[in-house]
Amino acid sequence: MADSLNAGTSKAGSTQERHALVLIAEDEPEIADILAAYLTRGGLHTVLATDGRRALEMHLSLKPDLVLLDVQMPRVDGWQVLSEIRHRGDTPVIMLTALDQDIDKLMGLRIGADDYVVKPFNPAEVVARVQAVLRRTSSQQPNSSNRVMRIDIFEIDLDHHEITVQIGRRAQLLSLTLTEFKLLAHLARSPRQVFSRLELLTNCLPEGDTLERTVDSHISKLRKKLEDLGVKGVPASVRGVGYKFGSTS
Template structure:
């Protein structure tokens, strides 16, 4: 069904087709209104959902460029929404939460969040983080020259943010988060080189204050997805040093 009626619990602002669309899933209208104002001022379109279930409906219908997702929401919490978003594909997601705990951050990263902002926050920082994550998503905008990396059984389309894995005569899609894609592409550009965690963090999340161990979390999730396709050892861990792309056995 292509038509999506905007219900009273949702709001869409902006009109230019060349604006990126940010879906805000936040059950506190005052916070949502502030974010909408700042995002519009920076040239974004916005859509607002007041609960988790509505957020999933709007994500399916509107296909936003990025999602700002509150953790504590009615009907479905942010973790459940994030898990479903990741099941569907690789929409960039920034988590918004009042919980400033390492375990909560690591949970978000394991499920597939691309960034994590703790309340209370400066709305200007949220806009800056949004712009940074969209830049890292590679296919934001239309000025990137098409480039496809082919390493072993992998084809990595930099412009379209697509990864396919050749298994026999089949080409199987590999759905990754923005950060997972960035890590895989960085490793694939120099498949024999070993990258330190600090290098990968600086390349794939330069604006973040994340710790180097969060790279391990992203790499682990990336490796599991590749293993689900029947391939082992990609990316490869180099004890005491970091990671390299790895070789297919």
């Protein structure tokens, strides 16, 4: 089954999900076969990589819609694979691991995993999680013509540097500084990823700002503006790590 495509025939799920390609990066053949069978039954296409290096090669060449990634992979481990995938872009990644420790889950979320499944798992639940992540990430993709991201109650216009919040039936345009806009937009691109202060400093703040605690100040002001509108939990703090987009629900 290694490195083979399996076309799904099930009509379950949305059109987006039925056409999605899932890269299974798993070196245990029995687990890989079970996952491929359930995903195919769920209307998804699958391709298999049996080591981390091959997973990276296939991710680059096939551009899958989602990666199911085992942590303990030969040649290149799952953490390194995840880090490289995140360096390349925002392909959704669900980690598969026998490690049920908070530090491992925190590391996965810190690097940018979209979800985390501990072995042994129910394969039907894995399929449901894959479909949920695909639905969520497809709804967050910027429109190619006007580059607008829609996530939760936020509409983020990347070209015009405007963010609108839907408060009940009323759309409220946020009055943000350029730095505040960049911070919120950066977090929104990967809402489950936890970004360190250094990452946010490098990507969102002016070149003259060199102190990580400056990020805290900008985040605090951004959060206050949202709280004044009744929006709580955005951005969310992750103690000892940094910030992520958060959720209003």
